Amino acid sequence: MRMNVDILVMTGFAALVVWVFFSAALYITERNNPDPEMAGFYKTVPDSMWVSLLNLSGESPLCNYSVLGKILTGIIGLFATALFGIPIGILGAGFEEVIEEITEETPDEDDGTNGSNKASDRGFSGSGVDSDPLLASAPPSSTAEALYKFTNGLGSAASLWFEGMIYILICLTVFIGIIQTIKGQEDTLGSVEFVAVVIFTIEYILRFIGSAADPEFSGIGNSFLRRLRFIVSFYSIIDLLAIVPFYLALALPGGWVDAHDEYFRMLRLLRLLKLDKYVPSISLIDDVFRLKRQALTVTCFAAISLWVIFSGILYLTEYQDYQNEIDEVPVYGCDEDCTMADRFANYFASAIYTGIALTGDYPIITYSCWARVTCFVMVIAAVGVVAIPSGLVASGFTEIVQEKNRTDNVERAGAAAGDDWYEFRLVELQNEAPPNSAFGPAVDNLQFKVNAFLNGEVSVVPHTHVNPHTFQCGSRFFxxxxxxxxxxxVIAVLLETVPEIDKYVGNQPGNFFDSFEAVSIFFFTLEYGLRVFSARKNLxxxxxxxxxxxxxxxxxxxxxxxPWYVEQILLLSGIAESNDTATIFRVFRIFRILQLEDFLVGFRKIDNVFRASRDVLKATGLMAVIIWVGCGALFFIFEQSNPNFRQCDVSIPLRTKHDTGCYDFESTAACEAYYGDGMCVQSSFSSMPDSLFYVAVFLGGEWGLVDFTWGGRMVCMFLCVIGIALYAIPVGTLFESFGSVIGMDGEEEEDEDEED
Structure with missing residues (x-):
């Protein structure tokens, strides 16, 4: 902080001015807002300063603004938020620099780079094992070796096909498991699930036999003991957890396993972890923590200290807050006339809400005055510091994956195959002439001209009699x-969705939008065909x-x-009787905005961006999916019957002496079974798709729901502490790669200019 005191003073003063200005302006525009909630939050300037603080920190808890209020909040979102965040970012960055200096002075003895070398140390070592007569070294049989290669995609095309089929089945069964949580879809695709389980069972047996040749168990000389070791290995246990309950429910209908089938179905989602064997992601976290051990120790201590302190302060300011009303929270012992005191009934409950606030999100804003002051301090001084540990884990993960892939690339250097096939092939073709057409020089010449015309190239096209200037002007016009x-x-797609405009143009087949679409399709199809035709001359x-x-x-x-052609086929065949039925295909037109990438230099590097970051994206993308689906499953299990999210018909009492009230039932399904369909409804986490939607929002840093059960609160804390940071790595990697690619292009252009 001392190093940046001048900048902090200057930016802090600017942020203060911005805060006060917008608070006063919004007070003037919103104090008489017809919405009572809006008017209540802006009834005084201090009240306005609280909501304006949240707006400037990137939060928008309110939305029913007046026209002038919407303009002001729009300006806040576009410009003021960035200015207000400068001093907060400087504080966080300064703290991180201090931590880096400390860790550089005392480097780790184990920096995580030799994690792969230590992998063998954790298992069975060869020394001392072969001395046991039971573990006498014995080479695996040819059958075991062949099965090991087959089940791991090694040695033949058939093994690759088998491995690919397993990938597809894993994704398919996870999808089926999600769909079957929807009410009325419990048996959907059940036959597919049965076939998949049989295939997984066969795969497990083959892996069991082939485990005698698995290098992971090479320290065990005896094939029988290698197979026993396989049974208790991580991936074997995942297989068993996903397979065995299916057979138990099938063999014992009506038994305990069958009665709890909805929970055991969630075990099928564990199959996603099997993909980690082929695309390491979760298994690399251990190396990440070793790599960042010292920095994490210091920053985690600071973050936990702030969390504990602010949790206590918020508890003291809110546990007797009986003024600010909230919705019913029966899980916390309040059925009617609930207040913030019911949420902050104890310190541990306060810790959950404080943890969410320290991620920078404020789903709760009805705090007392002193609680608002506490939140102000958290926004200014704590959020940036608390975010550092999760940021260190994210950066460490990226470093580990990149280092691992650099090592792999060195090992396969010179090979024109694998993930880098495009780069290798592009280098090979740099100085080679395009292949000749089988239809003769005339077609060759035409392909050259079409390629140059489409891509705006000004180089001289071979065998052309067209004036170069005319050719260039025509290409530019096109x-x-x-x-x-x-x-x-794109504008037409947007306008067509406005009912008034759609009605004005007729809303009938052959209207303006349809005619414009047909003309556009002609040119898009023509361009696509020309690009395919000239691809043999496009490097x-x-x-x-x-x-x-x-x-x-x-x-x-x-x-x-x-999609336009599919739509026409559906209409002509009678499958779709009107244009409205084929609306889904019309939505695909929005993809046309991506075609601008062909004409804008920056976006033309999108392919390069994905190639530059694909190694990290593969690992982190899988990890993001595992976190998303895994947390979605846990939230579904813990919250599917949470009374806080249960809504009952007005004729149903909330509580009764005979335990037949809305909140008396253990589950929403039991309540609905007692009163009838539609009388009791679970508004949130009612199915896996519903749960996945909310988790996707949570992982984006927004917490629209916070009144969870204790199981849900634990999942919530996991997401706050590390889940959101890990989930965000793929997006961060894309942005970093995009900047690097554009930056490298700029450097190349500068070098070319200097040479000229």
């Missing part, structure tokens, strides 16, 4: 025309039409045209 057509199509397509069709741009071009 590109501008296509850009205008793309923008016009970026590796001189291959197929490569072009499978690149980002090729897929976008295809998605821009194909």
């Amino acid at each position: 590109r501008v025309f296509m850009m205008s057509l793309i923008v016009s199509n 970026e397509a590796l001189y291959s039409p197929w490569v072009y069709c499978t690149t980002f741009f090729g897929i976008v071009d295809f998605l821009s045209t194909a």
